[in-house]
Every structure is written in structure tokens, then in C-alpha cells.
Amino acid sequence: MAKTCAFKAEIRQMLDLVIHSLYSKKEIFLRELISNASDAIDRAKYLALTDATIAPEAPEWTIRLTADATAHTLTIEDNGIGMNAQEMEDALGTIAKSGSKAFAEALKEGKETNIPELIGKFGVGFYAAFMVADGVTVDSLRRGEGQTPVKWMSAGDGEYTMDEGSRTTPGTSITLHLRPDQEQFATGWTLKDLVRRYSDFIAYPIYLHEEDTEPAKDEKAAADKAAEEAKPLNTMVALWKRSKNDVKQEEYEAFYRQTLHGTGEPLKTLHIAAEGTLEYRALLFLPKTVGMEMMMPGNKHGLSLYVRNVFIGDEIEALTPSWLRFLKGVVDSSDLPLNVSREMLQDDAIIRKIRSDVTNRILKALAEMAKEQPEQYETFTTALGDFLKEGYHSDWENREKITELLRFRNLKDGKYTSLKDYKTAMAEGQKSIYMLTADSLQAAQQSPCLEQLKAKGYDVLFLTTPVDQFIAADFYEYDKTPIVFADKGDLDLADESEKKTLDETSKTLQPLLETITKQLEATVKEVRLTSRLTDSPCCLVQDPSALSPAMRRMLEAMGQNVPEDKRILELNPDHTLIKSLSGMTDEAQRSDTIDLLYGQACLAEGTLPPDPAKFNRLVAALMAR
Numbered sequence: 001m002a003k004t005c006a007f008k009a010e011i012r013q014m015l016d017l018v019i020h021s022l023y024s025k026k027e028i029f030l031r032e033l034i035s036n037a038s039d040a041i042d043r044a045k046y047l048a049l050t051d052a053t054i055a056p057e058a059p060e061w062t063i064r065l066t067a068d069a070t071a072h073t074l075t076i077e078d079n080g081i082g083m084n085a086q087e088m089e090d091a092l093g094t095i096a097k098s099g100s101k102a103f104a105e106a107l108k109e110g111k112e113t114n115i116p117e118l119i120g121k122f123g124v125g126f127y128a129a130f131m132v133a134d135g136v137t138v139d140s141l142r143r144g145e146g147q148t149p150v151k152w153m154s155a156g157d158g159e160y161t162m163d164e165g166s167r168t169t170p171g172t173s174i175t176l177h178l179r180p181d182q183e184q185f186a187t188g189w190t191l192k193d194l195v196r197r198y199s200d201f202i203a204y205p206i207y208l209h210e211e212d213t214e215p216a217k218d219e220k221a222a223a224d225k226a227a228e229e230a231k232p233l234n235t236m237v238a239l240w241k242r243s244k245n246d247v248k249q250e251e252y253e254a255f256y257r258q259t260l261h262g263t264g265e266p267l268k269t270l271h272i273a274a275e276g277t278l279e280y281r282a283l284l285f286l287p288k289t290v291g292m293e294m295m296m297p298g299n300k301h302g303l304s305l306y307v308r309n310v311f312i313g314d315e316i317e318a319l320t321p322s323w324l325r326f327l328k329g330v331v332d333s334s335d336l337p338l339n340v341s342r343e344m345l346q347d348d349a350i351i352r353k354i355r356s357d358v359t360n361r362i363l364k365a366l367a368e369m370a371k372e373q374p375e376q377y378e379t380f381t382t383a384l385g386d387f388l389k390e391g392y393h394s395d396w397e398n399r400e401k402i403t404e405l406l407r408f409r410n411l412k413d414g415k416y417t418s419l420k421d422y423k424t425a426m427a428e429g430q431k432s433i434y435m436l437t438a439d440s441l442q443a444a445q446q447s448p449c450l451e452q453l454k455a456k457g458y459d460v461l462f463l464t465t466p467v468d469q470f471i472a473a474d475f476y477e478y479d480k481t482p483i484v485f486a487d488k489g490d491l492d493l494a495d496e497s498e499k500k501t502l503d504e505t506s507k508t509l510q511p512l513l514e515t516i517t518k519q520l521e522a523t524v525k526e527v528r529l530t531s532r533l534t535d536s537p538c539c540l541v542q543d544p545s546a547l548s549p550a551m552r553r554m555l556e557a558m559g560q561n562v563p564e565d566k567r568i569l570e571l572n573p574d575h576t577l578i579k580s581l582s583g584m585t586d587e588a589q590r591s592d593t594i595d596l597l598y599g600q601a602c603l604a605e606g607t608l609p610p611d612p613a614k615f616n617r618l619v620a621a622l623m624a625r
């Protein structure tokens with residue numbers, strides 16, 4: 001009663017491409033077949049709810065792999081719903097399934113390397129078996145009354161044969177006759193590894209039986225083997241599928257360390273069960289620290305993705321914005337097709353929604369942490385604050401929320417301060433928020449540019465990390481209050497009478513200003529008097545648009561050619577040194593003093609004087625005098 005049929009054209013075409021594709025990850029066939037087996041059991045269980053003839057024996061639902069290294073075969077067996085002849089023909093031989101048709105259309109325009117991904121996308125995963133097998137036999141007995149077993153066989157060459165099957169119990173066995181170069185798929189350790197990697201959270205136990213290549217040595221060896229084979233290869237229940245209340249903190253932590261390779265304890269765990277228009281589950285971890293390599297934006301990162309308990313891949317960058325690359329965890333969605341490619345994920349609408357939801361939840365969790373667990377939030381700021389700042393720079397959609405989460409060390413007590421708290425505590429009459437970029441907290445605290453601000457009792461926020469230097473230009477306003485950098489432009493802090501005095505002094509000191517300008521012409525753009533200083537004789541400032549000195553040094557260290565931009569030297573007219581300089585008649589002495597003055601201004605902002613050796617000599621001579 002065997003009958004041989006030709007595959008429909010589209011299937012033949014597809015098979016041809018599958019078999020000859022150079023796709024390297026042929027191993028994905030196993031997860032496709034195991035996933036089909038799991039679906040078949042799901043379906044049997046579901047139908048059994050309303051039909052007593054489906055599973056009267058109430059079986060243990062299982063998936064069994066049998067590897068025969070001698071015969072080079074691998075069998076994947078399930079006791080799920082099974083197929084009758086008609087179902088088998090529909091499912092495996094015709095284009096009744098819309099998937100094959102859509103697949104065939106995609107083929108016409110598609111690139112050959114994408115084939116296996118297309119297989120998954122269009123729900124024709126069964127055919128992936130032909131990547132590793134040159135003969136496939138499907139033997140099935142449909143559950144329910146009055147069914148007869150049926151068999152389907154094909155070499156993937158354009159034809160398939162259907163015949164009476166040999167199964168006596170309901171379910172399906174799929175036997176692959178492995179191609180000569182794919183024989184590793186009949187070895188136990190390869191299968192164990194693949195199941196753990198791709199199918200660990202399949203909800204039914206997957207057992208492995210290896211046919212003996214030689215008889216067991218003795219009874220004990222045989223018993224040991226049987227005991228080993230009685231253990232499922234997969235752990236079955238995904239942690240994220242369980243209810244939050246059922247999972248212990250230790251379990252989360254073990255998962256964080258063992259599966260995600262996290263170190264120590266996570267700073268925060270988020271167990272998400274999103275329901276409604278967007279349904280997905282996720283288990284996310286914020287680490288306490290990250291390695292330096294993470295700071296590099298090109299570094300590989302991303303969450304792992306599961307679709308219906310089946311592992312799709314790790315480092316799925318599409319699931320998070322780049323600034324959240326420190327995040328570890330998994331996302332599981334039932335709305336995605338199995339075996340979607342990374343490229344497809346990039347512009348998948350569901351993935352985009354998940355990314356946005358994940359980002360929002362992280363931002364919300366951080367806001368809560370900042371409010372309720374300030375100590376923990378400080379740990380976060382210290383270890384991961386730079387990522388948040390990168391987010392402030394790059395994630396426009398979330399800039400407002402991120403702004404509220406930023407913390408900066410302040411002048412007043414060196415503590416982390418939010419822009420909101422800064423603004424609330426602003427002194428009377430203070431019109432701007434003041435910031436300063438510097439190499440370190442210490443350098444910032446000692447900058448002469450802050451003297452007048454200190455005198456007025458204004459607080460200042462410091463930007464001292466490498467990322468700060470890059471993003472400083474993004475800070476120009478917070479909640480309608482301008483942000484002003486203490487070392488840039490005119491701080492405009494003097495009142496009318498102070499301004500008048502300054503103008504008059506400028507006139508008197510004009511000859512001195514000209515002399516200094518002339519002497520420092522090569523390095524300084526302008527020399528002017530300031531009210532910015534109270535204790536120091538001078539300081540270097542910049543135009544509001546200029547690169548900060550720290551940023552300049554960093555770019556130069558990275559080998560970049562940074563265009564020169566000259567600084568402005570500001571003098572404190574009330575300082576005795578400036579006063580005596582203006583009265584100095586000995587030209588050589590005046591010139592040396594100007595060099596010393598300038599060198600000092602450089603040191604104050606953390607840069608070397610232009611001629612350090614000369615500066616040293618001048619200091620020594622001064623001390624000797």
C-alpha cells in the first residue's frame with residue numbers, strides 16, 4: 001500500500017536550498033524537531049481535556065532521543081498527538097500550509113545564507129532535518145480511537161513515500177539517517193550539549209538513550225548506564241515562567257551566576273511577567289560592577305532570547321538600547337516565530353516594543369531604588385552611572401527620565417546630588433546651575449574658577465568621569481534653568497557697581513594687560529580682568545563652545561588631531577601679585593613673573609605649563625630670592 005508522491009514544487013525548491021545551504025549552524029535542526037515534539041504533546045494534553053479517548057492511559061509526557069553511532073541514526077520520539085495519513089500528507093508533503101508558500105515567495109528574493117532563518121520564520125522547521133540527514137523517516141500513530149500507524153519517508157530528493165507505520169503506541173518518531181559529515185549528531189555528548197543549550201526549558205523531560213557500540217562490561221555498568229539515562233537532559237522549568245512568589249532569592253542568584261555568568265550577587269533582580277497588549281516574560285539583572293571592556297560601546301552585549309521556552313540566541317542587542325549593555329538576563333516571548341535571525345530581530349515590531357518596555361521598567365526600578373534604597377543607588381551610580389550618562393546623551397526618547405536619575409558629586413560636601421535637589425537648594429538670587437568638568441573630584445574642588453561661586457555660597461556639580469567629558473556639552477538647561485560651566489565664558493556674577501569698578505580698573509591696567517597679551521600671544525587668546533576670583537591671582541577659562549581641557553587631553557591621548565583653541569587668561573585685579581606686577585619696572589623680572597603666573601594657571605586646571613623646565617627654574621629662582 002506504499003505510495004510515492006512528488007513534493008509540491010515549492011517544497012522541492014526549498015528542500016534543495018536547505019540541503020545545499022552552507023549555513024554553519026546545522027545543529028538548529030534538533031531544537032526545531034524537539035520544539036515540534038513539545039508542540040505535539042501540548043496539543044495532545046489540550047485535546048485530552050475534552051476528549052477522553054485522546055490519552056486514556058494518562059502517560060508521562062516525554063521526548064526521547066535515541067542515538068545509534070554505529071548505524072549513524074538519531075531518532076526523536078514523542079508521545080504527543082501524532083499524525084494520521086491525511087495530516088501527515090498535509091503537514092509534510094503539500095503546500096497546504098501557508099508557511100511553505102510564503103517561504104517559497106521569500107526564497108525568490110532572499111539570499112541563500114538566510115535560508116535556515118527563513119525556515120523558522122515560516123514555520124517549516126521540520127525540513128531543517130535535511131541539513132544533516134539524507135534520509136528521514138516519520139513514523140506516527142495518531143491519538144484517539146480507530147487510528148492506524150503511518151510512515152513517511154524521504155531522501156529530500158523531490159519525492160516522499162507513505163506507507164503503513166509500525167508504531168504501536170501513540171506519538172511520533174522521527175529517524176534521521178545522518179549524512180556522512182554529520183555523524184556527530186549520533187553521539188551522546190553532542191546531543192546533551194545541544195539540548196542544554198537550545199532546549200533546556202522545554203517543559204517535558206528529554207531523555208537520551210545511546211545504543212551500545214559494544215555490550216556493557218558487566219551488570220553494574222549496565223545498571224549505571226540505565227540510571228544515567230533515566231535522568232532528563234533538560235531542567236524543564238524556566239525560572240522566568242514560574243510565579244515570582246515561588247522563586248527564592250538563591251535561585252535567582254544561582255541562575256545569575258551559572259547561566260548568565262554574573263559575578264557575586266546582582267544589585268537588582270527584575271522578574272517581569274508582562275500581560276495585555278504586549279506579552280512576554282523576562283528575568284533581568286543589574287550587576288554590581290562591570291568590567292572595563294563594557295565601557296566600549298562596540299562591546300558585545302544583550303539579553304538572551306527564548307521563544308516559547310526554546311533558546312534563540314544570546315547577546316541579542318536588539319532587545320536593549322546600547323547604554324543598557326550592562327544588563328544581564330533573558331526575555332521569553334510567545335509572539336515571535338522560532339529561529340528568527342538577528343537581522344530580522346533588529347526591525348521586528350514586537351522586539352522593538354519589548355525593548356521599549358524593558359527600558360521603561362529599568363528606569364522605573366532605578367527611580368524607585370534612588371528613592372527607597374539610596375545606598376544601593378549610590379553603588380549603582382558609582383559603578384554604572386557612566387552608562388546612564390551615555391543614555392542621557394544617546395537615548396532621546398528617555399532623556400527626561402534619565403535626567404532625573406543622574407547624580408553628580410557636588411562642591412558643598414562631595415556627595416552625589418541630583419539636578420532636582422541641586423535646583424531646590426539653590427541660593428537666593430542664583431539664576432543658573434553651575435557645573436565644572438575636571439579630571440578628578442580633588443582637581444574640581446580646588447579649581448580657582450570656583451572662588452567667586454564659593455564666596456557667593458553657590459553649589460557646583462562636578463563632571464569628573466571620562467564619559468562626563470564627552471557629554472558635558474549636552475548639559476545646557478535643566479527644568480528651564482540654564483546650566484553654566486564655571487570655567488567657561490563670563491559667569492556674569494558681578495553686580496552693577498562691581499562691574500563698574502572692574503571696567504575702571506581695566507582701563508588703569510590696560511598697559512599691563514597689553515604687555516601680558518603680547519608675551520603670551522602664542523598660547524593665550526585674550527587677557528582680561530575678572531571678578532571670578534577671590535583668592536587666586538589668575539585662572540584660565542574658555543569660550544562657552546570650546547572643548548574642556550580634560551576632553552582635549554583625552555582626545556589627544558587617543559591619537560586624535562584636536563584643532564588648537566587658545567584659552568583666555570583672567571586676572572584678579574584685587575590680588576597683590578597683579579597689583580605689584582603692574583608696578584614692576586624691571587622688564588626681565590616682569591616677564592618671568594608673567595611666565596610663572598601663566599604656568600600656575602595651567603597647573604590649577606591640571607595641565608602642564610608650556611615649558612615645564614623653565615617653569616621649574618623660575619620657581620627655584622623665586623624661592624632662592
Ligand code: ADP
Pocket residue numbers: 032036037040078080081082083091092122123124125126127172
Ligand atoms: P511548524 O511546526 O512551525 O508548523 P514544521 O515544518 O516544523 O512547522 O512542522 C510541520 C507540521 O508537521 C506541524 O505543524 C505539525 O502539524 C506536524 N508535525 C511535525 N512534527 C510533529 C510531531 N512530532 N508530532 C505531530 N505533528 C508533527
